[in-house]
Each structure stands twice: as C-alpha cells, then as structure tokens.
Amino acid sequence: MNPVIDHIQITVKDMxxxxxxxxxFLPLLGFDIKNKVSAVIEEHDFHVVEYTHPLLAFAITSPRGAFKEDTINRRKPGALHHLAFKAESHNEVDRLSICLEEIGAKMLNKPKIFTEYGPNYYAIFFKDIEGIKYEIVCNKP
Structure with missing residues (x-):
C-alpha cells in the first residue's frame, strides 16, 4: 500500500x-467548486460539505451539538495540529499568500525559508476564519 490520503474531514465550529x-480557499488549491456536495444526516447530528479533487477529497463537518460551544485548540489530544499543502514553487507560495490575505485568512507569517525545518523549506502558515491552522510549503531550492 502507498501512504496516499483519500480524504480529509475537518470539524469546524460554525458551518x-x-x-x-x-x-x-479550496479553489486556490485546485478544487473545482462545482464538485462540492452537501449532506445533512439528522440521526447523526451531522452536516458535511465535501469538496472533491482527483487527488483528494476535503470536507468540513459540523460539530455535534454537545460540542458546539467548545473552542478550537490544535494542542488538545486528538486535535489536528495543522495541515500542510505542497506547492510546486516558491512563486506559488508567494501567489497563494496574497490570495489567502484577500479571502480573509489570518496570515501568521510572510513567505520565507524556515531553516529549522530544512535549508529549502519555504512556507507560509495561516489560520482559517475560525482559527484552524494550515501551511503551504515548497521544499525545493
């Protein structure tokens, strides 16, 4: 088996x-918004919106009612610390940084090389509108 991810499902606070x-955000990564599907499954207290791409499906999901007031914290056990998307070039990281600012992402840094992760680790870190952390990285010279 190859360690390829089929889909990712992130629980958000407010759909x-x-x-x-x-x-x-997802069209910036190559997802076609026309392929978005949505479903509500009442018996599971569950609303999901899935965005599909030939290489990956990405979904956002509502929290259970019992957890609706919980805060997002990436350092809780079982929580997603952050998710990194691979860019093809430093220029792509730069371009996406500008686009992310335009759509309201909270930018945590300007594009730069993070030598603590490697000599070519060029990345941006940002949070979505609710505080979930993401990264776009190019690890090429």
Missing part, C-alpha cells in the same frame, strides 16, 4: 462561517 471561507 455558516466556515463554508464561505472554504468556498474561496
């Missing part, structure tokens, strides 16, 4: 806030 952000 009404998160969905418009992801509608703008």
């Amino acid at each position: 009404g806030v998160a969905e418009p952000f992801y509608d703008k």
Whole structure:
C-alpha cells in the first residue's frame, strides 16, 4: 500500500462561517467548486460539505451539538495540529499568500525559508476564519 490520503474531514465550529471561507480557499488549491456536495444526516447530528479533487477529497463537518460551544485548540489530544499543502514553487507560495490575505485568512507569517525545518523549506502558515491552522510549503531550492 502507498501512504496516499483519500480524504480529509475537518470539524469546524460554525458551518455558516466556515463554508464561505472554504468556498474561496479550496479553489486556490485546485478544487473545482462545482464538485462540492452537501449532506445533512439528522440521526447523526451531522452536516458535511465535501469538496472533491482527483487527488483528494476535503470536507468540513459540523460539530455535534454537545460540542458546539467548545473552542478550537490544535494542542488538545486528538486535535489536528495543522495541515500542510505542497506547492510546486516558491512563486506559488508567494501567489497563494496574497490570495489567502484577500479571502480573509489570518496570515501568521510572510513567505520565507524556515531553516529549522530544512535549508529549502519555504512556507507560509495561516489560520482559517475560525482559527484552524494550515501551511503551504515548497521544499525545493
């Protein structure tokens, strides 16, 4: 088996806030918004919006009612610390940095080389509208 991820599903705090952000964010990564599907499964207290791409499906999901007031914290056990997407070039990281600012992402840094991760580790870190942390990285010279 090859360690290839089929899909990622992220629980967000508020679907009404998160969905418009992801509608703008995921097309920047090559997802076609026309391939978005949505479902509500009442018996599981579950609303999901899935964005599909030939290489990966990415979904956002509502929290269970019992957890709706919980805060997002990437350092809780079982939580997603952050998710990194691979860019093809430093120029792509730069371009996406500008686009992410335009759609309201909270930028944590300007594009730069993070020598602590490697001599060519060129990346940006940012948070979505609710505080979930992401990264776009190019690890090429």
